[in-house]
Amino acid sequence: MNAPKRISFQYVRDEVKRRIETRVWPQGSVLPTETQLAEEFNCARATVNRALRELAEQGFVERKRKSGTRVKKSPSKQAKLELSLARQMVEDQNATYRYALVERDIGVTPRWLGSQLGLPSDARILHVVCMHYADNRPFQHEERWINIAAIPEIEFADLEETSPHEWLLNAAPFSEAEITFCAVSADSRLADYMGTTSGAPMIQLERTTWRGGQPLSFARMTHHPGYCIRTRY
Amino acid sequence: MNAPKRISFQYVRDEVKRRIETRVWPQGSVLPTETQLAEEFNCARATVNRALRELAEQGFVERKRKSGTRVKKSPSKQAKLELSLARQMVEDQNATYRYALVERDIGVTPRWLGSQLGLPSDARILHVVCMHYADNRPFQHEERWINIAAIPEIEFADLEETSPHEWLLNAAPFSEAEITFCAVSADSRLADYMGTTSGAPMIQLERTTWRGGQPLSFARMTHHPGYCIRTRY
DNA sequence: TAGTGGTCTAGACCACTTT
DNA sequence: AAGTGGTCTAGACCACTAC
CATH class of the missing domain: 3.40.1410.10 (Chorismate lyase-like)
Known part of the structure; x- marks a missing residue:
């Protein structure tokens, strides 16, 4: 564990992603709440929020109020195409x-x-x-x-x-x-x-x-x- | 101007985007600093930051420390393709x-x-x-x-x-x-x-x-x- | 109605980049 | 050296939704 002194949202994001990839949190399972993760990583909830928001954008997790954050079953990979002149x-x-x-x-x-x-x-x-x-x-x-x-x-x-x-x-x-x-x-x-x-x-x-x-x-x-x-x- | 009572980052994002589209801020020009915009919109700098960060992700502006936020000349449009089973x-x-x-x-x-x-x-x-x-x-x-x-x-x-x-x-x-x-x-x-x-x-x-x-x-x-x-x- | 994420604030410090 | 964006914090309130 090489946690920096000041926890960055990148650190949280990458660590959560790692746990998803290694099936610590298997597909379909519910992640801890933002508050719990903030406690675990010893950082502010806003930091966890930003980390999870990025993972949601990238299609790794799905978030819903009240029901929490779940690992997506089939991660919807999306390719970005540059459309230029x-x-x-x-x-x-x-x-x-x-x-x-x-x-x-x-x-x-x-x-x-x-x-x-x-x-x-x-x-x-x-x-x-x-x-x-x-x-x-x-x-x-x-x-x-x-x-x-x-x-x-x-x-x-x-x-x-x-x-x-x-x-x-x-x-x-x-x-x-x-x-x-x-x-x-x-x-x-x-x-x-x-x-x-x-x-x-x-x-x-x-x-x-x-x-x-x-x-x-x-x-x-x-x-x-x-x-x-x-x-x- | 229909500003909500509590300014949202969406409001700031859309208003800035509007000014770019209508050439209030022409291509290549430098936007006001985050602090100035926060003052204008009467909101926290973090709110402006999030708005501008999204516009940067979407390719409307380019941001650099010290030199500020510029309107991109040729907005790099990117299409997202869902690649599923x-x-x-x-x-x-x-x-x-x-x-x-x-x-x-x-x-x-x-x-x-x-x-x-x-x-x-x-x-x-x-x-x-x-x-x-x-x-x-x-x-x-x-x-x-x-x-x-x-x-x-x-x-x-x-x-x-x-x-x-x-x-x-x-x-x-x-x-x-x-x-x-x-x-x-x-x-x-x-x-x-x-x-x-x-x-x-x-x-x-x-x-x-x-x-x-x-x-x-x-x-x-x-x-x-x-x-x-x-x-x- | 209660729990969870969504967002805003005010302030602080950091990091990069230009001068 | 100074200016600008980048990020974190602690706390607050809001909004959606499952129960």
């Missing part, structure tokens, strides 16, 4: 980033998009197609529909130099989003863009964003074949 | 779960696996192939290699009823893991298992797990075509 991802690989605008046009809302975003069919939409390259190899294909009413400035934005994603992040950096990952196979058009053969499997990420309940944009980002998302926990 | 995922969809063991054999470490896990080539490995069904439709194909030396009990485990994933989670619920998502296209063998045509794009999740630095298992889980991962933030 294509530019960021490319530069993180120490590759040279290049951006190219492919298409830009303004029209009214296509039906499928209207129902996706909850927009009337006469809403004006900016439609953009662009590519992101890493060392001049195709990295990501991006197709995006932007609700002009929500962000009027986008109509006059220069998207030749800055990707719509990046522009939006600067104009309206904070928003709610819903994301979908799926696997698709390249149609001939996408295959051409990505420099691959038709049918190649690729990861596609669809993101719908809102701000204050108002729909901002729907984006479909397709990564080059072989692209993987990695994470640890 | 196939059974859990199926039952969450209100579908009926069924599990089937397909293959189970013991051998020595294949070369590729040895280098993946860092195991000697004479290490004994349990190799398992199994399927998970939702309402009798293929949901996930699982192929797994388990390091017997690390978990000797697995050799005698009954995997006819319980999937190796679930068995391992009960036997050794806490481990470190590395995860990779990628898109693959079905070869004829996988296509048969998944009831689809060869070439169909599918999401594949590979997970390597360790416990205390010792490799436990490598798993490759392939989802049925059309399977999507959804999340919000």
Whole structure:
């Protein structure tokens, strides 16, 4: 036991975690109350509270008023994925980033998009197609529909130099989003863009964003074949 | 302003977040110190601290001793993915779960696996192939290699009823893991298992797990075509 | 209604980092 | 050396919920 003189919440957190891992407190069992643990560790209850709160966030225990703190049966592991700009991802690989605008046009809302975003069919939409390259190899294909009413400035934005994603992040950096990952196979058009053969499997990420309940944009980002998302926990 | 009588850390957190979103405090700027904010909100510094700590965790601000709290330039959005058992995922969809063991054999470490896990080539490995069904439709194909030396009990485990994933989670619920998502296209063998045509794009999740630095298992889980991962933030 | 976690306070000291 | 966040304490009251 190497308890420091002043007990830290990290010490309590790690010791409790150790007892859970070594089954001193088996799955499903109830831990001592905060007050009891504070007494055992000879620290303030707030310290124990912070330790247990972190363990609850990380999915090791479940806490309920009155009934106490229980060890979770099947710890719900959650992976955190960083979702950054294509530019960021490319530069993180120490590759040279290049951006190219492919298409830009303004029209009214296509039906499928209207129902996706909850927009009337006469809403004006900016439609953009662009590519992101890493060392001049195709990295990501991006197709995006932007609700002009929500962000009027986008109509006059220069998207030749800055990707719509990046522009939006600067104009309206904070928003709610819903994301979908799926696997698709390249149609001939996408295959051409990505420099691959038709049918190649690729990861596609669809993101719908809102701000204050108002729909901002729907984006479909397709990564080059072989692209993987990695994470640890 | 609808400040409650007793200021909560949630109130401070949301108000600070609002000021960041509305650019009262623009990107890159320095926020007032905790003491100043505590004065403004008429609450204890600990309350402000907790509020700002949460905003830092969520990627809105960056904090450094002495230099203060700054608004992040490009907020690093991170999505959280729940990674649960196939059974859990199926039952969450209100579908009926069924599990089937397909293959189970013991051998020595294949070369590729040895280098993946860092195991000697004479290490004994349990190799398992199994399927998970939702309402009798293929949901996930699982192929797994388990390091017997690390978990000797697995050799005698009954995997006819319980999937190796679930068995391992009960036997050794806490481990470190590395995860990779990628898109693959079905070869004829996988296509048969998944009831689809060869070439169909599918999401594949590979997970390597360790416990205390010792490799436990490598798993490759392939989802049925059309399977999507959804999340919000 | 009683027990448990959830939170706030006021004050103190510590630790890191910039000057 | 000084300023800012990081944390601990002791005590208090609140809020949810199982009984």
